[in-house]
Each structure stands twice: as structure tokens, then as C-alpha cells.
Amino acid sequence: MTDHDETVTVRPSTLAWVRRHLEAGERIVGAEALHGGATAEMRRLAIGTRDGGTRYLVLRSFVDPTRQGPAEELLHREADALTALTGTGVPAPGFVAVDPTAAHCEYPSLLMTHLPGRAVLDDEGLETRLPLLARQLVAVHAVRPSVRPREYVALTTADTVVVPEGADAAVWAAAIDVIRRPAPRYEGRFLHRDFQPGNVLFDLPAEGPPGAAGARITGTVDWAAASWGPADLDVAHCSTNLALLHGPAWGLRFTEAYQEAGGVLAAAAAERLYWQVREPLALSEEVRWVARPWQEAGRTELTTRVVEERLDAYLTSLMGTPG
Template identity: 80%
Template sequence: MTNHNEAAAVPPLTLAWVSRHLEAGERIVRTEALRGGITAEMRRLTIRTRDGGTRDLVLRSFVDPFYAGHAKDLLSRETGALTLLPGTGVPAPGLVAVDPTAAHCAYPSLLMTHLAGRTVLDDEGLETRVPLLAGQLVAIHALRPVERPREYVALTTADTVVTPKGADVAVWAAAIDVIRRPAPPYEGRFLHRDFQPGNVLFDVAPPRPAGARITGVVDWAATSWGPADLDVAHCSTHLALLHGPAWGLRFAEAYEEAGGVLAAVASERLYWQVRDALASSEEVQLVAQSWREAGRTELTTRAVEERLDAYVTALMDALG
């Protein structure tokens, strides 16, 4: 087998496990590290088929000790989602095999089919992609699984929020007070829970306009049951940090235009939008680094912090 680079080397124990799940006569001929992930290492595996052609699979491995400690739960939820999604019209990878406790692999791992397309994080074509993202999220929220995933978990608290340097302290204090309140009542929906541009693949092949068609939604490890507002807020925050605060506000509008239903009361919308925006304050450095590695080199930690501050201020002005 040939490694695309050193970072893409797959541990022999994991290679053996993958090989056991290939068709007779198939073999791995190439591995390639996929960038952009934070919680897990992702690799594309090129498989030589019996007829001399090739096909690709994707290997997801939880290598970091912290995330490896949560891998059993994460991979259980992703397995459940990938089992549910075939036939629903939501484009997602197909499940090939899973080893949630590293009983056979070097690390907890999941093997899945590879989807065409790529993530698009550039500003160009955003006005086309935002309605597509919104429509795709509406379709996800319309799913009604027989067995619901676990209830959503909000990890951020008022005491863990990190106020950016130079931010308007009064605005941030008011925003933090918002999430001190009890969560508003909501009608539960099937949530992706990490739906954002980095987890959506687009067909951008010429002459198709940038982002004209979604080809896949990936990373289903955080699937949950909860308010549609929470998924919308998460994607809104990412759009605001990637492209500017106005796009974060625009996404909620696009979701409703696509047929989605959000909380009817402004104060309830504010709660979910602010909760997710403040949650991002704790991981700005990690998120900014992943975006720079994906080509957005101008998105320094400081630049993302400034956009987050502007977005929180815009939310408080619009809904507070």
C-alpha cells in the first residue's frame, strides 16, 4: 500500500480491520489525510477492486485521548444516524463497519462510503449556498426516526463563556445573562447538531455555479433530539464567523423561507442563537486553525474573535 503522506499512515491493526470489510480480491492502495476535522482523524482510502478499477472509503478514527474517551457514545450515535438515513433523501455516507471500543483497531473507528463533492468555505457563491444549506437542514429536521437519539446537551454555561479581548463587556454580560435563564419550551426535532459549512459537501465542478448542489452531509456523531432553533443557531454562528455577522442573521431567515419553523417569540429565538454563539467563544482558536488549514488563511484567532463579538452584538440588537 502507498501512503499519500506521513500524516495519512494508518496503523497496521486498523488496516487489517479495514481489509476484513472489503470485498474479496480488493486491497487498499492509497491513503490520504482529510483536513478540517477537530474531534477525529479522517482519511480517504482508495481501494483497488477486482476488475482493476478503484473506489474510495473514509475512515474516521478518534485518536485524541479526550475524544477517544467519548468515542463509544459518538460512534453509537453516528452509526444510528447512518443506519436511519438511507432512503430518506438526505445525502449521507453509507455505513460499512464500526469499532466503537477499539476492540479490533488501534483507535475507535468508523468506516463509511466516500461521497462526491467538497466543502466550500469561500465567500464567493455564498448567496447561492445559504438557501441550499437552509433547505437541507429543513429536510433533516423533517426526519422522524422510530428510535430518537438522545436529548441534546448544552455544554456551555454562563460561567465558562470566554469574553473576547476588546469586546463590549456590557453587551456580553447581557448575552451571558440570557443563557442563565431556563431553556424555553420547544417541539423536538431530529438534529444533526453540528450542521455547518464544514460538514456539507457541494458539487462545484465547472460549469456549475459555486455551491449549486449539495452532494452530502457528513459527521453525524452528535445527532440529538431538540429544538430546530439550536441547529439553526449553530449554522448561523459558523456563517457569521466565516463570512461576517450579517450572514449569521440571514441564515435564520433562509431557514424559514425554506419551510422551517423556529420559535415564535423573539426572546426564545435569542436564547438559542446566543447560546450557540457564546459556546463558540470557548473554541475559537481550534475553529480558526481548522479554517486556516482549509485555505482561509486570513481567519486568525483574533479575526474570528472580532467577528464573534460583532455577531453577539448584532444578535442582542436584533432580538434582545
């Protein structure tokens, strides 16, 4: 998620709803668009405090239908996740209010606190950021909410995979056969379910590359898909995104970094492979949609074709990696 200096207008009913959730003496003094979100309209609201200061809130509104399901369900899940994360040590936005059915706002909306920092998608500095990402995901999986979120949802089936043009058909067929098997048994963990560089905010040194010593994570955002399932699934999702953003070797390296950070994956090689290939197979169905926010963030070289080629190379490497 990245800030953008673009003044916007918040719709009247939504504006009135936000005002009802401010502290006494506070007022909305500005609003700007936040770019980088793929599923909702995001606004950063500047709130003038009664002591003359300024604080910020984020308004998330589902203006259009989503690929992930009904907006009401997504907003309930995100609100529940933000509440569960309070006091855990995992930096996430603070929950303020939710209107999942648009009873008060023009569109289903969530109001939360604003976190400093920005998402970093550059190749430069990745070697330094990678262990930070791994440690953050280990911390997420250590959360034990008082009320479990829903069970994870598989994002693909063996019959809906889209094999990229020019890919090795035999490799893809073998990978598809892997997910035809019943899902392995697993020890459940609290999952973000879309943990990847676009949803992690960094505070970076004023000088040096975007990964130099001193870089730190300030928060993880977009918890609308939070669920309960195997840690392997979150690791596989982030690994696949890293492979597409930076090259297949980085996807494999993240799995190692997660384990080096103390994370525990499935013990059996066949079980690990089941979860590992699920995510690249799922992303095969929406490569264009996945690449678009990266292009908008400045990674214009990541065309749909380039991402497809990296996806094929990464899946091939998984299928050829022993144990």
C-alpha cells in the same frame, strides 16, 4: 472536509479490520489523508473491486482525546445516525462498520462510504450556496428516526462564557443573563448538531465562482454529535459559523433562509433569542480551536482576533435585533 494528495500508511490491525469488511475479491490499493476534520484522523481508502474498478471508503479514527466526549460514545452516535439516515433522502455517508472500543483496531474507528464533493469556505458564491444550506438543514430536521438519538447537550453555561477582549461588557452580560433562564419548551427534531459549511460537501461547476448556478450539495458529514432537540439550535450553530466565516450579516441571513425554505423556529421572540445566543456564547470558549481548521483550509485572514471581533459583532447584532 477536503481531499489532500498525501499517501499515508494505515496501521496493521486497522488494515486487517477494514479488509474483513470488504466484498469478496476486493482489496485496499491506496490510502490518503483527508484534511479539515477537527476531531479525528481521517483516511480515504481506495478499494480495488473484482471487476477492475475502484471505489472509496473513509476511515475515521480517534487517535487523541476529544473535546466532545469519549470516542466510544461519539462513534456509537455517528454509526446510529448514519444508519437512521439510510433511505431518507438526506445525503450522508453509508455506514459500513464500527469498532468503538478499539477491540480490533489500534484506535476507536468508523468505516463508511466516501461522498464526492468538497467543503467550500470561500466568501465568493455564498449568496447562491446559502439557500442550499438552508434547504439541506430543513431536510435533516424532517428525518424521523425509529429510535431517537440522545437529547441535545448544551455546550456552555452562564459561568463558562469567555468575553472577548474589547467586547461590550454590558451586551455580553445581557446575553449571559438570557441563558441563565430555564430552556424554553420545544418540539424535538433530529439534529446534526454541528451543521456548518465545513461539514457540507458541494459539487461545483467546472467554471465560475464556488457558488455559481449548478452548484449542488452532495452530502453532509460528521454526524458524531447527532441528537434530539430544537431546530433553533442547529440553525443558531450554522448561523454563528457563517457569521464568523463571512461576517455577522450572513449569520442573520441564514436564519431567514431557513424559514424561507420551510423551516419552523420557536414562535416567541424571547424563545428564539435564547437559542440564538447560546451558540455564539458557546463558541466564545474555543475561538482558537474553531478558527484553526479554517486557517488550514486557506482562510488565513481568519486569525483568532478577527474571529473574536466577528463573534462580538454578531452577538451584539442578535441582542439588538427586535423579535
